[in-house]
Amino acid sequence: MKRLTTAPNLALATLWADLLSHAGVATTVQRAYASSIAGQVPPDQTLPELWIDDEDQIHKARQLLHDLRHPVHRVWACPGCHEVIDGPFEQCWNCGHAMPPPP
Template sequence: MLRLMTAPDIVQARIWCDLLCEAGLPAKVLREHFASVHGLMPPAECHPEIWLEYEEHEPAARTLLKDLERLPQRRWRCRCGETVEGGFEQCWSCGGFMQAGQPL
């Protein structure tokens, strides 16, 4: 196993781990419950860590996580009238999807 990175919190660690696993890069979150010992241990040792099961997956895993930092950001208006911002292609209000030519 190879320690890939630490995450700022358990939610982010789980998201990254799930995305790696969905991409066929088996990963695990370790230290996910260490937040409860903040103050008893150095803070840097309490953050959750993402570990890859196979070391040879490291380049692909780092590429995937780097690509996540560059997701396209959009601003578009749904047919229901809701303005949707960010990397979303689906309206949170009605569930409709962004259509070609819909950006604001």
């Protein structure tokens, strides 16, 4: 096993671990409940950690995690309702149309 990173909280740690696991990188969360001892040890020692089972997948895991943490930012106009969509979204929130393909 190899430690990938720490997460700021348990919710993000489990979300990242699930997404990595679904992408084919077996990931577990360690120190999930260590925050209960904060105050007795430094706070950064109690953050949840993501560990991958196969050390050969560390580069793939780092790239996937980077992609999850830094989604592509887009600005596009919906062809259905002309709403301007700003962010990593691929579907219009207003009418449900998909983002048009790039020109």
